[in-house]
Amino acid sequence: xxxxxxxxxxxxxxxxxxxxxxxxxxGLDENVSVxxxxxxxxxxxxxxxxxxxxRGEMFVPEVLMSAEAMHTGLELLRPLLAESNIDxxxxxxxxxxxxxLHDIGKNLVGMMCEGEGFEVVDLGxxxxxxxxxxxxxxxxxxxxxxxxxxxxxxxxxxxxIKAIEEAGLRDKVKVIVGGAPVDKEFADRIGADGYGSxxxxxxxxxxxxxxx
Amino acid sequence: MRTNYxxxxxxxxxxxxDDQLQELVDGVLHVLEYTGLDVYHxxxxxxxxxxxxxxxxxxxxxxxxxxxxxxxxxxxxxxxxSRDGNPKNNINIGPxxxxxxxxxxxxxxxxxxxxxxxPYVKSDVPLVAKVVDAxxxxxxxESLGTVNDVHHELGATYEFAGxxxxxxxxxxxxxxxxxxxxxxxxxxxxxxxxxxAFERRPNYIHYCEPLSPLVSTEDALNKLVFxxxxxxxxIFTPCPIAGGTAPVTAxxxxxxxxxxxxxxxxxxxxxxxxxxxxxxxxxxxxxxxxMILAYGAPELSLFMAGLTELAxxxxxxxxxxxxxxxxxxxxEQAAIEGSLSVYFSALSxxxxxxxxxxxxxxxxxxxxxxxxxxxxxxxxxxITRGIEVNEETLAVEVIDxxxxxxxxxxxxxxxxxxxxxxxxxxxxxxRNYEEWEMMxxxxxxxxxxxxxxDILATHEPSPIKPETEKVIEEVLAAAEDRVRxx
Numbered sequence: 001x002x003x004x005x006x007x008x009x010x011x012x013x014x015x016x017x018x019x020x021x022x023x024x025x026x027g028l029d030e031n032v033s034v035x036x037x038x039x040x041x042x043x044x045x046x047x048x049x050x051x052x053x054x055r056g057e058m059f060v061p062e063v064l065m066s067a068e069a070m071h072t073g074l075e076l077l078r079p080l081l082a083e084s085n086i087d088x089x090x091x092x093x094x095x096x097x098x099x100x101l102h103d104i105g106k107n108l109v110g111m112m113c114e115g116e117g118f119e120v121v122d123l124g125x126x127x128x129x130x131x132x133x134x135x136x137x138x139x140x141x142x143x144x145x146x147x148x149x150x151x152x153x154x155x156x157x158x159x160x161i162k163a164i165e166e167a168g169l170r171d172k173v174k175v176i177v178g179g180a181p182v183d184k185e186f187a188d189r190i191g192a193d194g195y196g197s198x199x200x201x202x203x204x205x206x207x208x209x210x211x212x
Numbered sequence: 213m214r215t216n217y218x219x220x221x222x223x224x225x226x227x228x229x230d231d232q233l234q235e236l237v238d239g240v241l242h243v244l245e246y247t248g249l250d251v252y253h254x255x256x257x258x259x260x261x262x263x264x265x266x267x268x269x270x271x272x273x274x275x276x277x278x279x280x281x282x283x284x285x286x287x288x289x290x291x292x293x294s295r296d297g298n299p300k301n302n303i304n305i306g307p308x309x310x311x312x313x314x315x316x317x318x319x320x321x322x323x324x325x326x327x328x329x330x331p332y333v334k335s336d337v338p339l340v341a342k343v344v345d346a347x348x349x350x351x352x353x354e355s356l357g358t359v360n361d362v363h364h365e366l367g368a369t370y371e372f373a374g375x376x377x378x379x380x381x382x383x384x385x386x387x388x389x390x391x392x393x394x395x396x397x398x399x400x401x402x403x404x405x406x407x408x409a410f411e412r413r414p415n416y417i418h419y420c421e422p423l424s425p426l427v428s429t430e431d432a433l434n435k436l437v438f439x440x441x442x443x444x445x446x447i448f449t450p451c452p453i454a455g456g457t458a459p460v461t462a463x464x465x466x467x468x469x470x471x472x473x474x475x476x477x478x479x480x481x482x483x484x485x486x487x488x489x490x491x492x493x494x495x496x497x498x499x500x501x502x503m504i505l506a507y508g509a510p511e512l513s514l515f516m517a518g519l520t521e522l523a524x525x526x527x528x529x530x531x532x533x534x535x536x537x538x539x540x541x542x543x544e545q546a547a548i549e550g551s552l553s554v555y556f557s558a559l560s561x562x563x564x565x566x567x568x569x570x571x572x573x574x575x576x577x578x579x580x581x582x583x584x585x586x587x588x589x590x591x592x593x594x595i596t597r598g599i600e601v602n603e604e605t606l607a608v609e610v611i612d613x614x615x616x617x618x619x620x621x622x623x624x625x626x627x628x629x630x631x632x633x634x635x636x637x638x639x640x641x642x643r644n645y646e647e648w649e650m651m652x653x654x655x656x657x658x659x660x661x662x663x664x665x666d667i668l669a670t671h672e673p674s675p676i677k678p679e680t681e682k683v684i685e686e687v688l689a690a691a692e693d694r695v696r697x698x
Contacts, residue, residue, distance in 0.1 A: 059630065059631075060621060061621055061622075061626050061627045061630055062627075064621055064622055065627070068622075101617070103617055104617075104618075104619040104621075107619065108619070108621065111622075183644070183645060183646070184646055197644040197646060197647065198644075
């Protein structure tokens with residue numbers, strides 16, 4: 001029983017999507033519990049990846065491969081997770097703020113979050129505060145993640161948070177920010193709930209804020 | 213199919229034209245033929261005379277045809293082998309290859325615990341060798357010091373005995389004279405499995421230093437003759453100082469240094485045709501206010517680049533110099549002088565670049581400077597490795613796949629190449645501010661010190677054979693007996 005979980009964990013760690021998928025299926029066929037597969041297989045493997053990334057022993061392309069492998073495994077588990085009433089995920093809405101066409105960093109955060117089981121709603125780039133407010137009402141996310149690449153557009157993050165406040169939605173969502181020119185001091189100044197310095201930090205930050 | 217396609221794959225530079233290099237060669241030949249050198253060694257004078265040189269008392273002049281013949285006999289490419297058979301630690305000398313290592317004989321050392329400057333002692337030797345063994349961009353070993361706490365004739369013997377078990381990277385062995393050269397050779401030969409086995413796969417290089425201007429000293433030639441007879445790869449490296457013991461001009465000091473080194477070459481090739489010979493030396497300026505030989509001077513790098521081009525023009529490998537500083541401590545001056553000379557040395561493609569880890573104008577050896585320069589050498593090596601151009605690296609298909617506003621992080625192409633295309637620092641910090649703060653807000657200096665302490669606490673060099681350990685004990689005991697009455 002333990003070996004299949006170890007293998008799943010190892011496949012996620014190795015970033016092998018195909019192997020992860022077939023092993024998760026095998027685990028389910030062998031009646032290993034969904035919770036076991038998730039906690040002691042997928043999450044364990046991804047946890048090791050995160051720890052090594054932090055120590056500078058793994059690099060972004062490998063982390064992305066592992067995130068993809070985890071995502072593949074999770075897709076198999078998702079219907080069963082709902083049945084078993086295991087709620088691990090939260091909903092994250094992502095957008096690059098108004099005036100900024102930089103998409104990549106935000107997409108990476110999305111991939112990492114999906115990989116770790118979050119539901120991701122991506123609004124794309126150059127998204128104005130009014131659109132973000134509307135979409136919060138529509139999707140009711142737990143977290144709104146704002147991205148900006150330029151010192152000229154990072155101010156729009158502040159404007160967006162203000163618009164969310166004015167719409168009376170500020171206590172309904174956590175707002176996190178990131179992007180090349182952003183640092184913690186700026187995040188605090190504009191009243192964000194959290195700041196991530198890179199894509200890999202995204203899901204960890206989300207989990208902290210949601211207490212998961 | 214490509215045809216008649218020319219590849220330049222590394223960043224290299226060349227300063228002097230063929231015409232200029234030929235003029236330098238002619239200058240060297242002129243000095244050797246018409247001025248000559250004083251040779252304080254009877255056996256060498258006899259060897260030279262037999263080979264066709266003109267001997268007048270101690271003054272020896274060499275006709276240019278004899279020098280040319282000697283240049284032809286010496287190989288441009290050869291291998292110095294690791295003592296334990298690890299091919300990663302072999303040094304393959306040849307065109308387009310630059311190797312790095314420390315230098316010998318500093319009187320002082322930066323204590324690895326107190327960080328204070330004090331006389332170099334016997335117990336420092338294994339530490340230096342261990343650090344050399346662990347650092348990925350350091351290729352050969354010297355001790356960074358003269359052992360002060362043993363009999364004054366046995367420093368080099370203890371030095372080699374302390375280095376040899378603690379690194380399998382080839383050692384460049386400095387010695388005082390004949391007797392300690394014999395001690396060193398006994399140890400190396402024991403590990404190689406006898407003299408014949410050593411000649412097939414030499415595991416160290418012998419280092420001799422003549423005197424500038426234009427003197428081949430008795431001890432330097434005692435050592436040279438011993439090395440040549442035993443087919444030990446040989447460095448013959450003068451240390452002229454521009455404006456003091458050599459002409460003040462770059463071309464002048466290069467000409468004189470080459471003449472001094474080629475005297476050694478001629479003797480060595482007459483004794484042992486085809487002996488691997490590495491041309492020296494260390495060329496720099498006399499600082500006209502402090503009178504030191506400046507190890508951090510831009511002229512050092514420039515003179516050494518000129519000397520390298522001359523050596524390669526005549527088909528010899530060169531004993532390069534870099535990674536050294538006049539600074540007294542591990543500071544910004546040490547980083548600037550060390551890094552620039554390392555980079556310049558790598559660009560010129562000098563074959564063995566020594567004195568990495570010298571501080572205070574060669575007065576004080578420092579493993580901290582050595583460890584910091586390991587990072588600079590890695591950096592320089594990534595640049596000199598250059599740009600590879602082919603269908604795979606052009607990535608036209610990958611660019612097409614990703615298209616506008618996509619990203620490359622998920623591409624197999626990225627995964628296949630990011631580890632080899634990029635250089636990853638060991639000491640330079642690229643973290644964001646918060647993470648850097650979380651890790652203790654360390655400056656470079658602290659990270660260098662931590663790396664050295666980590667190596668000393670954890671690194672295990674590959675062991676020498678038990679029989680070699682016994683030979684080392686015997687050699688040291690016999691050496692102590694030899695000097696008892698002195």
